[in-house]
Amino acid sequence: MSGRLNGMSDEISPVDFSEKNTFWEVLTSEKYYKWTLIIPLVLVLAIFMVYPMIYCLNYSFHEWGMRKPPEFVGLENYRDVLRSPEFWHALFNTFQVLVISIAVELVIAMGISVLFNRDFRGQNPIRGLILLPLLISPLAVSMMWNFFLQYDFGVINLTLNVIGLPKVLWFSPKWALYTIALISIWQWTPFAIFVLLAGLKSLPRDMFEAAKVDGASSWYTFWRITLPNLMPLIMIVILLRTMWLIRLFDPLYGTTRGGAGTELLDWQVYRETFVYFDIGRGSTLAIISLFLTLVVCAVLFRQLMKALGTQKS
Amino acid sequence: VCKAVSCFREISLIKEVIKGFKSPYLKTRTIKKRRNAVKKTDRLIHLVLGIFFAVILVVTLSGGALASEHWGLHDIPEIKNKQSIHVAVFGGLPVAEKLMPIHMKAFSEKTGVPVTYEALIMTSIYPKLNVELLGGTGAYDAIIVEASTTNEWAMYLWPFKELAAQYEPGGIATLDKYLAGFDKTMLRACSDRNGVLYGIPYWNYQQFTAYRQDVFEDPSEKANFKKKYGYDLAPPQTRQQLYDQGEFFTRKKGQMLKGEPLKEDIYGLGLMAGRFEINDEFSSLVWGGGGHWATLVRDSAGNPKEFVITKKDKEVLRDSMVYYKSLLKFASPGCLTGHWDFTTAQFVDGKCIIIPFFYASLDSWGGSVKDKIPGARMGLSTPMGGQPYVGNFHTAVAKASKNPEATYWLIKYFGAYDIQREIHEGGLSAVRRDVLEDPKYKSAEWWEVCGRRGTANLAAFEAQLPYVGDYLHFNSVAMGKIYEMQIIELHEAAIGNITPEEMVKRITRQTIKLQKKFGELPIREEK
Numbered sequence: 001m002s003g004r005l006n007g008m009s010d011e012i013s014p015v016d017f018s019e020k021n022t023f024w025e026v027l028t029s030e031k032y033y034k035w036t037l038i039i040p041l042v043l044v045l046a047i048f049m050v051y052p053m054i055y056c057l058n059y060s061f062h063e064w065g066m067r068k069p070p071e072f073v074g075l076e077n078y079r080d081v082l083r084s085p086e087f088w089h090a091l092f093n094t095f096q097v098l099v100i101s102i103a104v105e106l107v108i109a110m111g112i113s114v115l116f117n118r119d120f121r122g123q124n125p126i127r128g129l130i131l132l133p134l135l136i137s138p139l140a141v142s143m144m145w146n147f148f149l150q151y152d153f154g155v156i157n158l159t160l161n162v163i164g165l166p167k168v169l170w171f172s173p174k175w176a177l178y179t180i181a182l183i184s185i186w187q188w189t190p191f192a193i194f195v196l197l198a199g200l201k202s203l204p205r206d207m208f209e210a211a212k213v214d215g216a217s218s219w220y221t222f223w224r225i226t227l228p229n230l231m232p233l234i235m236i237v238i239l240l241r242t243m244w245l246i247r248l249f250d251p252l253y254g255t256t257r258g259g260a261g262t263e264l265l266d267w268q269v270y271r272e273t274f275v276y277f278d279i280g281r282g283s284t285l286a287i288i289s290l291f292l293t294l295v296v297c298a299v300l301f302r303q304l305m306k307a308l309g310t311q312k313s
Numbered sequence: 314v315c316k317a318v319s320c321f322r323e324i325s326l327i328k329e330v331i332k333g334f335k336s337p338y339l340k341t342r343t344i345k346k347r348r349n350a351v352k353k354t355d356r357l358i359h360l361v362l363g364i365f366f367a368v369i370l371v372v373t374l375s376g377g378a379l380a381s382e383h384w385g386l387h388d389i390p391e392i393k394n395k396q397s398i399h400v401a402v403f404g405g406l407p408v409a410e411k412l413m414p415i416h417m418k419a420f421s422e423k424t425g426v427p428v429t430y431e432a433l434i435m436t437s438i439y440p441k442l443n444v445e446l447l448g449g450t451g452a453y454d455a456i457i458v459e460a461s462t463t464n465e466w467a468m469y470l471w472p473f474k475e476l477a478a479q480y481e482p483g484g485i486a487t488l489d490k491y492l493a494g495f496d497k498t499m500l501r502a503c504s505d506r507n508g509v510l511y512g513i514p515y516w517n518y519q520q521f522t523a524y525r526q527d528v529f530e531d532p533s534e535k536a537n538f539k540k541k542y543g544y545d546l547a548p549p550q551t552r553q554q555l556y557d558q559g560e561f562f563t564r565k566k567g568q569m570l571k572g573e574p575l576k577e578d579i580y581g582l583g584l585m586a587g588r589f590e591i592n593d594e595f596s597s598l599v600w601g602g603g604g605h606w607a608t609l610v611r612d613s614a615g616n617p618k619e620f621v622i623t624k625k626d627k628e629v630l631r632d633s634m635v636y637y638k639s640l641l642k643f644a645s646p647g648c649l650t651g652h653w654d655f656t657t658a659q660f661v662d663g664k665c666i667i668i669p670f671f672y673a674s675l676d677s678w679g680g681s682v683k684d685k686i687p688g689a690r691m692g693l694s695t696p697m698g699g700q701p702y703v704g705n706f707h708t709a710v711a712k713a714s715k716n717p718e719a720t721y722w723l724i725k726y727f728g729a730y731d732i733q734r735e736i737h738e739g740g741l742s743a744v745r746r747d748v749l750e751d752p753k754y755k756s757a758e759w760w761e762v763c764g765r766r767g768t769a770n771l772a773a774f775e776a777q778l779p780y781v782g783d784y785l786h787f788n789s790v791a792m793g794k795i796y797e798m799q800i801i802e803l804h805e806a807a808i809g810n811i812t813p814e815e816m817v818k819r820i821t822r823q824t825i826k827l828q829k830k831f832g833e834l835p836i837r838e839e840k
Contacts, residue, residue: 065831066447150655151647152664171650173808256650259588259804274440276794278830
């Protein structure tokens with residue numbers, strides 16, 4: 001009996017089907033080992049992702065309010081959603097928040113990570129503190145900011161008042177969407193900081209030393225060496241944040257609840273599905289949201305691959 | 314006890330007799346004399362003890378009679394089904410959160426039925442319970458129902474009288490006797506459009522007008538108001554009065570209030586135009602303005618036949634929005650995203666003078682203005698129009714319950730007189746008339762605690778009773794959805810994203826769409 005049978009050996013050998021192999025031998029053979037490792041994950045994904053997705057897709061072709069049996073309506077829900085001005089408004093809002101958040105986060109994160117790339121006294125506690133917003137539940141963050149930004153009682157307006165500035169109606173129809181973006185930026189900029197900082201730390205020093213010897217300015221070094229080298233990580237940040245921002249929900253729950261012109265795509269999905277219990281329409285919106293995420297992320301993924309390819313070459 | 318005393322005396326006597334045999338001086342006569350004396354004493358003791366026990370008996374019986382005047386825990390009969398029950402209770406509502414577990418424990422101890430519970434915050438009650446009920450999961454035996462979803466959930470709940478017929482030793486008549494203590498408006502809110510009762514009310518969210526009574530009674534304010542508007546300053550009864558008062562009390566820092574210069578700007582009104590419960594304010598405006606969200610049409614037998622969104626309904630809704638927007642200039646800009654917590658906090662902080670639409674159960678918090686501002690007092694009155702937003706949260710038995718018997722008794726117990734009294738005194742607005750009408754709450758000691766609220770509650774219930782049966786809220790199966798839609802459209806109009814006319818069109822269109830999709834009664838628009 002081989003050592004593999006009792007799991008003592010980590011040697012992987014081709015399976016010989018001429019002999020009668022045990023199940024364990026087949027699983028750990030060279031040919032099937034990769035599948036052995038991947039199948040549990042595929043199963044979990046199938047149960048928790050693929051099945052609900054198919055379920056959702058199925059109901060997007062039905063009208064179903066849960067009280068009566070679902071009724072097949074074909075593409076009626078899609079037609080209905082795509083014709084609705086509320087949907088386009090929510091979509092536009094979502095992309096506005098997405099663009100603003102990612103742009104601001106990257107600029108701030110780049111600046112802070114370049115600063116943090118130098119050694120300074122107390123660097124570890126400060127880096128730890130910067131990480132704090134990421135550790136708070138997004139819903140708690142939105143409620144906290146709702147209190148901070150409250151017109152009459154919020155600490156921000158009280159502070160503005162103390163220094164002689166007028167109070168700001170942060171959740172007015174004019175500003176509310178930007179305030180929502182601000183809350184998201186506050187929470188997620190640390191994520192970008194740490195990704196970029198890790199990238200900066202891993203860049204080879206000889207490139208920078210050579211640029212210094214050649215007399216390159218700091219700006220030139222940043223623009224020509226640092227930024228191109230960080231491009232794959234920037235793309236990763238953009239990719240992940242895009243996925244998360246298309247599904248942005250929590251900042252709305254604790255603040256405007258979609259009011260003051262801040263209804264985003266995911267809030268609409270929530271409202272249709274869990275407030276109106278219009279499962280057909282809610283599923284349609286969810287599928288559209290998923291489709292949009294996939295398209296945008298596919299484009300970004302190509303860019304990421306390109307950036308990685310450029311870096312290799 | 315008498316026997317024991319007699320025995321003791323006999324033994325003493327026998328002892329003496331025995332002693333007497335030993336003593337040469339003891340005569341039989343003496344023994345007889347002593348025996349007679351002992352008999353007399355015994356008779357006296359018998360009499361005293363008899364009186365004593367008679368008094369005890371009378372007190373006990375009369376006490377029992379007093380206790381049985383109101384149905385309570387001690388009246389729950391032996392429950393055959395001992396399977397544990399799971400209850401959805403109110404989360405984020407301090408009084409209910411404190412009392413409900415205590416009462417569930419007491420119920421459990423009395424009946425031997427284990428009770429577990431789960432607190433649901435307001436915003437999660439509908440989505441969470443809707444899924445569980447419609448899915449027939451049986452996750453909850455007892456649930457909390459917001460009155461406007463009673464019709465929607467009726468088919469997943471046990472009609473309460475059906476359970477009474479099954480479990481009450483005295484049948485439905487016993488339940489009717491118990492229900493007599495409740496306010497009729499409250500019972501209607503727990504019933505479907507055909508009047509079938511599905512639950513027992515627990516607390517109500519009737520709207521009042523809250524105002525600074527100290528300001529309204531201040532001589533200088535009264536005189537200035539009369540001089541400017543030509544009539545006496547009193548809680549607003551008409552739209553014009555509320556407008557005038559909103560304008561009158563909106564003041565800048567440095568201006569005077571009650572003869573004192575203001576340290577900061579104050580607003581005449583506190584409104585909640587945020588996307589949360591603005592539609593409750595509008596229910597008060599629409600109903601009080603003589604309109605309906607949709608008018609209920611009944612057939613010749615008086616049964617609900619259809620809803621019609623009449624021209625008048627649309628007109629009243631449009632006018633209400635135009636009026637509401639005119640009030641916004643007398644409220645803090647923060648009200649555009651504010652909810653009830655914002656308006657109440659403003660009131661308590663002295664930042665506004667009147668909250669035209671103020672939920673009953675916020676009375677304790679609103680009343681705390683007296684602790685924050687010296688001399689301040691809160692007054693409550695029925696809002697203008699006299700038909701303010703009304704409703705309640707009640708508890709009901711899920712059809713999928715594994716133990717409807719125990720759940721029935723628990724829910725009945727939640728509505729018991731003693732519990733409602735605790736709720737009322739604890740700061741939550743009760744639903745039993747016999748509790749609210751208790752004269753003791755009119756006393757100075759109780760007035761601020763709950764008397765003021767109870768009195769205002771009774772007045773509002775009385776005013777609403779003739780109309781409550783016709784409100785869309787208590788007749789439409791789709792009301793849970795229509796309610797949410799109203800919030801969105803009203804908020805959009807209040808913040809100026811759409812015009813009042815556009816809002817009316819949208820609300821009309823969507824009410825019809827939702828009623829047709831999820832409702833049961835037909836609906837149409839009067840063009």
